[in-house]
Amino acid sequence: KQEVTQIPAALSVPEGENLVLNCSFTDSAIYNLQWFRQDPGKGLTSLLLIQSSQREQTSGRLNASLDKSSGRSTLYIAASQPGDSATYLCAGQGGSEKLVFGKGTKLTVNP
Amino acid sequence: DTAVSQTPKYLVTQMGNDKSIKCEQNLGHDTMYWYKQDSKKFLKIMFSYNNKELIINETVPNRFSPKSPDKAHLNLHINSLELGDSAVYFCASSLRDRAGYTFGSGTRLTVV
Numbered sequence: 564k565q566e567v568t569q570i571p572a573a574l575s576v577p578e579g580e581n582l583v584l585n586c587s588f589t590d591s592a593i594y595n596l597q598w599f600r601q602d603p604g605k606g607l608t609s610l611l612l613i614q615s616s617q618r619e620q621t622s623g624r625l626n627a628s629l630d631k632s633s634g635r636s637t638l639y640i641a642a643s644q645p646g647d648s649a650t651y652l653c654a655g656q657g658g659s660e661k662l663v664f665g666k667g668t669k670l671t672v673n674p
Numbered sequence: 675d676t677a678v679s680q681t682p683k684y685l686v687t688q689m690g691n692d693k694s695i696k697c698e699q700n701l702g703h704d705t706m707y708w709y710k711q712d713s714k715k716f717l718k719i720m721f722s723y724n725n726k727e728l729i730i731n732e733t734v735p736n737r738f739s740p741k742s743p744d745k746a747h748l749n750l751h752i753n754s755l756e757l758g759d760s761a762v763y764f765c766a767s768s769l770r771d772r773a774g775y776t777f778g779s780g781t782r783l784t785v786v
Contacts, residue, residue, distance in 0.1 A: 597774055601715075606764065606779035614773070650715065654775075660705070661730050662766075662775055664717040 565590040565657050569665035576643055577673050584638040584668045586653030595656040596629045596636045600649045601667070607652065611638070643672045677701070678778040680765050686784045687755055695750045695781045697765030705729075705770045706748035708740060711762040711780070723748055724770055755785045 566589045576582055586596075594615045599607040611620040611627040613636070619628040626639040636655075640647060650667040657663070678699045687693050699706065707730075708720040722730035723742040737753045752759060765778040 595774060599777075604782075607717075607777040609774060609776065612774035652717070654717075656775075660770070661707070661719045661722060661732075663719075666714070666716050 565593070565655055565663040567653055567655050567663050567665035569651075569653050569668050571668060572666065573669040573671075575671040575673060578643060578645060580643050580672075581639070581641050582643055582670075584640070584651050584653075584670070586636040586638070586665055588634050588636075588655045588663075590655075590657055591631050591634055593629075593631055593655045593657050595662075596627070597654050597656070597662065598625075598627050598636075598638050599652040599654065601652060602649045610651075640670075643670075645672050645674050647672050678765055678767050678776050680763075680778040680781050682781060683779065684782050684784075686786065689755055689757060689785055691755050692751070692753045693755060693783070694752070695763055695765075695783075697748045697750070697778060699746055699765075699767040699776070701767055701776060703767035703769050703776070704745050705768050706742065706745070707766040707768075707775070708748065708750050709764040709766060709777075711764060713761070717764070721748075721750075752783075755783075757785050759783060760785045 596613045598610045613629040624641040652667045654662045654664045705724045707722045721740040726742045739751045742748045762780045766775045768775045
């Protein structure tokens with residue numbers, strides 16, 4: 564059974580700092596790893612999708628990596644901005660096709 | 675706009691009532707899902723349909739019944755609503771060849 568853990572649960576940083584959010588999963592037979600952003604009271608916005616044959620994806624100031632052998636993914640945010648404040652969710656998809664979510668990291672970027 | 679759209683966005687109802695939430699996607703995806711986000715913000719899958727066929731049915735009370743009239747629509751009907759059903763319900767869709775999920779904006783259900 565796939566379980567996804569995100570550390571830390573909450574993170575507060577000053578504006579401009581580079582930061583890393585961590586995600587670990589128990590079943591290495593993962594097919595896709597997807598990072599989402601959720602703003603308070605809002606839906607989920609897909610940030611990056613790393614498919615099985617890939618090791619990382621980049622979009623603007625965001626970079627996500629996937630290491631299936633160690634069961635880890637990281638989301639790197641460069642030069643953080645107050646607008647990056649949100650909850651970041653990591654989710655893994657395995658053979659059962661369902662997306663299993665971590666509990667999220669709540670990020671606050673202080674001006 | 676190409677998207678996953680859910681209605682209603684907010685739903686407040688009394689215990690014991692029956693209610694439905696509708697979901698539609700125009701992305702050409704063949705698989706649709708219902709997720710529940712509880713008060714602690716944890717997202718958990720409830721159901722999944724592929725081309726109108728139920729493929730995932732997690733441990734969900736049978737008061738919850740999904741219906742998929744076609745591969746672009748997945749509705750959720752809830753009978754005899756209970757206080758514990760209060761949550762945000764998200765619809766999502768994907769292609770079965772696993773190209774990532776797209777989520778709707780959620781339906782906040784409050785049972786009073």
